Amino acid sequence: MSDQAPSRADxxxxxxxxxxxxxxxKPDGADLDAVxxxxxxxxxxxxxxxxxPASLVARLETPFHPDEGAEPAEAHVxxxxxxxxxxxxxxxxxxxxxxxxxxRRLLSWYVAPIAQDQxxxxxxxxxxxxxxxxxxxxxxxxxAAAEPAQGxxxxxxxxx
Amino acid sequence: MTAVHQLLPVLSPxxxxxxxxxxxxxxxxxxxxASEIFAxxxxxxxxxxxxxxxxLAASIAPGDAVLYHLSIGARSADLFAGLGCRRxxxxxxxxxxxxxxxxxxxxxxWLEVGRRDLARLAPAVELGIGDSAYNAAELRAAGCxxxxxxxxxxxxxxxxxxxxxxxxxxxxxxxxxxxxxxxQEELIRVLAALRACWQPEATLVLPGGWDDTETYxxxxxxxxxxxxxxxxxxxxxxxxxxxxxxxxxxxxxAVCASEHEGFxxxxxxAWAFDLPVVARAAAAVPETVGDAAVLLDSADPLVxxxxxxxxxxxxxxxxLLIARxxxxxxxxSEASLRDRMTELLDRLGLSGHGDRRAAPAG
Numbered sequence: 001m002s003d004q005a006p007s008r009a010d011x012x013x014x015x016x017x018x019x020x021x022x023x024x025x026k027p028d029g030a031d032l033d034a035v036x037x038x039x040x041x042x043x044x045x046x047x048x049x050x051x052x053p054a055s056l057v058a059r060l061e062t063p064f065h066p067d068e069g070a071e072p073a074e075a076h077v078x079x080x081x082x083x084x085x086x087x088x089x090x091x092x093x094x095x096x097x098x099x100x101x102x103x104r105r106l107l108s109w110y111v112a113p114i115a116q117d118q119x120x121x122x123x124x125x126x127x128x129x130x131x132x133x134x135x136x137x138x139x140x141x142x143x144a145a146a147e148p149a150q151g152x153x154x155x156x157x158x159x160x
Numbered sequence: 161m162t163a164v165h166q167l168l169p170v171l172s173p174x175x176x177x178x179x180x181x182x183x184x185x186x187x188x189x190x191x192x193x194a195s196e197i198f199a200x201x202x203x204x205x206x207x208x209x210x211x212x213x214x215x216l217a218a219s220i221a222p223g224d225a226v227l228y229h230l231s232i233g234a235r236s237a238d239l240f241a242g243l244g245c246r247r248x249x250x251x252x253x254x255x256x257x258x259x260x261x262x263x264x265x266x267x268x269x270w271l272e273v274g275r276r277d278l279a280r281l282a283p284a285v286e287l288g289i290g291d292s293a294y295n296a297a298e299l300r301a302a303g304c305x306x307x308x309x310x311x312x313x314x315x316x317x318x319x320x321x322x323x324x325x326x327x328x329x330x331x332x333x334x335x336x337x338x339x340x341x342x343x344q345e346e347l348i349r350v351l352a353a354l355r356a357c358w359q360p361e362a363t364l365v366l367p368g369g370w371d372d373t374e375t376y377x378x379x380x381x382x383x384x385x386x387x388x389x390x391x392x393x394x395x396x397x398x399x400x401x402x403x404x405x406x407x408x409x410x411x412x413x414a415v416c417a418s419e420h421e422g423f424x425x426x427x428x429x430a431w432a433f434d435l436p437v438v439a440r441a442a443a444a445v446p447e448t449v450g451d452a453a454v455l456l457d458s459a460d461p462l463v464x465x466x467x468x469x470x471x472x473x474x475x476x477x478x479x480l481l482i483a484r485x486x487x488x489x490x491x492x493s494e495a496s497l498r499d500r501m502t503e504l505l506d507r508l509g510l511s512g513h514g515d516r517r518a519a520p521a522g
Contacts, residue, residue: 032454035477039466040458052462056356060461062386064345066379067262 073129077122081108081115162510163194163224166250169234171199171210174401176312176425177229177252180291182209183313184227187501193510200236213239220245225508227289230254230281231422233273241281246508249285249304252312253295253422253444254278259340263375278302287507291423294444308507310500314428314492319405321432326412329361330472333411333435335404335426336418338370338377338395343440345383346417346459352387353465359472362392364415367407369398408433413471416440417459424448428492431485436471436478438464450491452484 046052085100087093104111166185171178181197188195196219197210211219213236220226225246230237231254240247254275260268282288283303289310290296296307332351336342344366351364370377377395384393399407408414414430416439424445430437437453439445446455454467471477490496505511 032451035470036454036456036463036467039470040460040463043460043462043466047462052357056353057462059387060349060353062383064379064383066340066345066376068379068382 073126077119077126079115079118079122081112161192161194163196163220164188164227164508164510165194165196165198165216165220165224166227166229167198167213167216167236167240168229169199169232169236170201170203171197171206172201172203173205174398176423177231178203178206179315180252180312181229183315183497184501187498191501191505191511193505198236200234217243225286225510228281230274230277233270233275233277237277237281241284247285248287248289248508249281249299250289250291250310251278251282251295251299252291253298253420255339255341255420259420260373263340263379264372267372287504289504292444292447294447295422306507308500308504310504311492311497312423312425313494313497314425316429316432318401319408319429319432320402321405321429322409323434324409324411326410329363330359330412331410332362332364332413332415332468333367333407333430334364334415334417335367335407335429336416337368337398338366338373338380340373340376341418341420342368343417343419344380346440346461346464347415348380348384348387348389348393349461350415350417350464350468351392352389353461354468355389355392357462357465358469362472363394364389364392365394365396365407365411367396367399367404404429405433408435411435413438413468415464415468416445417464418442418445421445421448427453428489431482431489434482434485436481437485438468438471450484450488452481452488454481 047057082104085097085104087097089096166181168177168181171181185195185197198213198216198219199210200213202210202212216226216239220243222245225248226240226243227248227250228236228240229250229252231252254271257268257271257275260271278298279302282299283305285304286306288296288299288304288307290299290307291310291312293309296309299307332347332354334342334344334347336344338344347364347366351362354362366380380393380395381390384390396403396407408429411433412435414426414435414437416424416427416437418424418440419442421443424439427437427439427445427448431452437449439449439453439455440459441455441457445453449455454471456464456467458464471481502511
């Protein structure tokens, strides 16, 4: 923020006191903090007055869990050496797709074994990960079974 | 001739750090110093611009200096740590790994390595360069004995800047890779609020790649559907410079909800297209924008919606923001940055060490 600009707190108090949000002292016009303070106050008033539908307010708070619904690793284990070939371009598209098919067929002796090796490796790693997952779950289960006895003990006295 | 070389993990076109490295090399050559770029991975389009990192150690003499560009963990940090010459750390900031732990564990791992590299390299170098005061402060906190700020060189011409001429409904834009610290999900909430209360036809375009963040990108699409704005949110992926220019030119306002931003090149790009900017006051963003953007501390999408609506409708406010944006761009001009590079050479005691006859014309 510029050195001359009032703090956000100052701007908020200007709005509360009804002072104009355009700072006449500034050569090029509006005080942006004051604009924000004015609109924040407006939204706060609107929330209190029920201006915004409850359904909208609830919808805007929809949780964001980017990792939710992600496919399990098993879905990505298999490496495909041939992807679907298509084109939406008329005439040229058909020629392009045909050419790519020919190239793919010619190189398949080289590409396919690499994809198979990678798939085998992915499967091996995934198997190990799942084994580890089971071991961790078993260990956590054993620890949880042992914990209630400790939980009955009095907590240590802390300072202050 | 004294040499000032640069080392970085990856040199690729269209990448802000790659552009900075190339501009710095041009300046160093102009100053008459020898200067080469060394990288672990070099994009094939730039194969003539750089040499493999493994060749660096054999290319330096004791009086030479090496600038290491740190933005993520990399093996080249070990190489840099072992060099027997003068060393300078250029810090572009490292996103806290916590942002990526759930969506991209691989990225989170390398970010953690990067933080460890910062902790061991910062106290060991002669000078640290931050591309913002925010980054320089992190360098000092990590034990760097001396720091200075050199904003990244800006190449806006590649986008063919022109005043934006949006046709149709208001269109918001934020250009950045899709990443959890960029908080694109907050912008989708803002759009939902804006459409529900003020601008029912508004749209949002979020150009940017999602390498390593596919899960996050899929989450954004799901959120847009859940909020009922799927048809108004566009995720076109990584675009060419020409296409990005066209997207900026068709936008009404630029928005940025980033929680962690080491500089914010997209803010400068928006000003170059006469776009008013509304941004979250976080990390280096307040420092980069100065008084040329509406800054929000709040994460409330309704407050954001009200502010964005005001910026869209209030012509006087738009003009003010555009004018301030133009003025702010001056802080990052070629001349201003050239002064900083001169200061760098002064601080390294290398002014006048170059052979100016070797400088390219222009």
